[in-house]
Amino acid sequence: MANIKASLLTTMTLIFLFMPAAPALAADFNVTTSPLPVLLSAKPGQTVSTALRVQNSGKDAVIFKVGLQKFKANGDSGKPVILKREAGDDYFDWVSFDKPTFEADPNVWNEVKMTIKVPSDAAFGYYYAVTFSQAGTPAKPTSTAASINGATAILVLLDVQAKGEKKQLDISSFSADKKFYEYLPASFNVTVHNSGNIHLRPGGSIFITRGKSTVATLDVNGPGGNVLPSSSRAFSASWKDGFPVFETKRNNGQIVSDKSGKPVQQLKWGFSQANRLRFGHYTAHLLLTYDNGTRDVPLEGSVSFWVVPWKILPFIILAIVLIGIGLWTTLKSTYKKIRTRI
Numbered sequence: 160m161a162n163i164k165a166s167l168l169t170t171m172t173l174i175f176l177f178m179p180a181a182p183a184l185a186a187d188f189n190v191t192t193s194p195l196p197v198l199l200s201a202k203p204g205q206t207v208s209t210a211l212r213v214q215n216s217g218k219d220a221v222i223f224k225v226g227l228q229k230f231k232a233n234g235d236s237g238k239p240v241i242l243k244r245e246a247g248d249d250y251f252d253w254v255s256f257d258k259p260t261f262e263a264d265p266n267v268w269n270e271v272k273m274t275i276k277v278p279s280d281a282a283f284g285y286y287y288a289v290t291f292s293q294a295g296t297p298a299k300p301t302s303t304a305a306s307i308n309g310a311t312a313i314l315v316l317l318d319v320q321a322k323g324e325k326k327q328l329d330i331s332s333f334s335a336d337k338k339f340y341e342y343l344p345a346s347f348n349v350t351v352h353n354s355g356n357i358h359l360r361p362g363g364s365i366f367i368t369r370g371k372s373t374v375a376t377l378d379v380n381g382p383g384g385n386v387l388p389s390s391s392r393a394f395s396a397s398w399k400d401g402f403p404v405f406e407t408k409r410n411n412g413q414i415v416s417d418k419s420g421k422p423v424q425q426l427k428w429g430f431s432q433a434n435r436l437r438f439g440h441y442t443a444h445l446l447l448t449y450d451n452g453t454r455d456v457p458l459e460g461s462v463s464f465w466v467v468p469w470k471i472l473p474f475i476i477l478a479i480v481l482i483g484i485g486l487w488t489t490l491k492s493t494y495k496k497i498r499t500r501i
């Protein structure tokens with residue numbers, strides 16, 4: 160149930176174009192898939208199966224056709240690029256589906272069994288994109304349905320655990336987007352490179368410290384994205400727990416952009432969070448781990464930065480001075496009273 164709920168919130172619809180001038184997906188093509196993505200493992204010579212779930216989220220019953228493509232990483236963004244079968248892609252022949260086509264009623268989950276017969280000479284990683292496209296409409300549709308040009312894909316990552324499998328990740332870079340901040344948020348970027356021959360999933364945290372105290376912990380790769388072999392993937396995290404803090408400006412729920420198209424940032428003064436005023440020198444410590452098949456391997460990095468709210472700094476200093484004067488006056492008065500009684 161957790162996977163189904165997550166997919167409803169994070170449905171990944173991959174619209175792919177087979178030719179540069181291909182038409183766009185029709186507006187009423189509405190599909191939800193689960194799970195996203197699928198991680199499978201098998202040894203050479205084994206057969207592995209998985210259930211793929213797809214829901215017609217539109218208003219009309221449709222006939223779906225199951226197709227098979229492949230994918231690769233698009234730079235370090237983590238977004239997949241869907242590709243057609245090419246010469247030498249014999250691993251497409253290992254795959255079969257129990258329902259190549261099926262009728263899907265609105266808002267009903269349909270299950271398609273995917274079976275992969277892994278040959279004895281297979282090794283390492285294979286990356287499938289199982290597509291669901293509209294093959295047609297039933298004879299008596301509930302309303303007029305438009306033709307569909309496009310597909311939804313579920314990504315399937317197969318790990319064939321053959322001899323010679325190499326699992327190796329390294330941190331290519333870890334940085335903050337600035338060295339000096341007036342106010343939070345502070346954003347951090349991590350790039351991880353996979354120099355092995357199988358996909359790996361790093362995970363961990365960034366610990367924000369000031370002196371010996373940890374003031375914040377940020378999650379890195381919470382959704383569990385994989386890094387494909389011979390590629391890099393960038394992850395980001397943001398420290399927003401401050402006072403005041405910059406937030407994206409919205410008007411009636413819509414993001415407000417400037418002339419260059421960038422979201423406008425506005426300063427939010429939540430005085431109930433005044434105890435979270437950030438000032439001084441901080442260090443971000445990165446700790447990631449990945450499973451190399453034997454143990455969890457740590458990956459570490461660190462970067463330092465300053466937070467100096469210089470515009471309100473004079474008021475902070477004035478407040479400290481006034482508090483100091485008040486405290487001194489109180490102590491002095493108390494001391495005089497004690498001496499008088501003596």
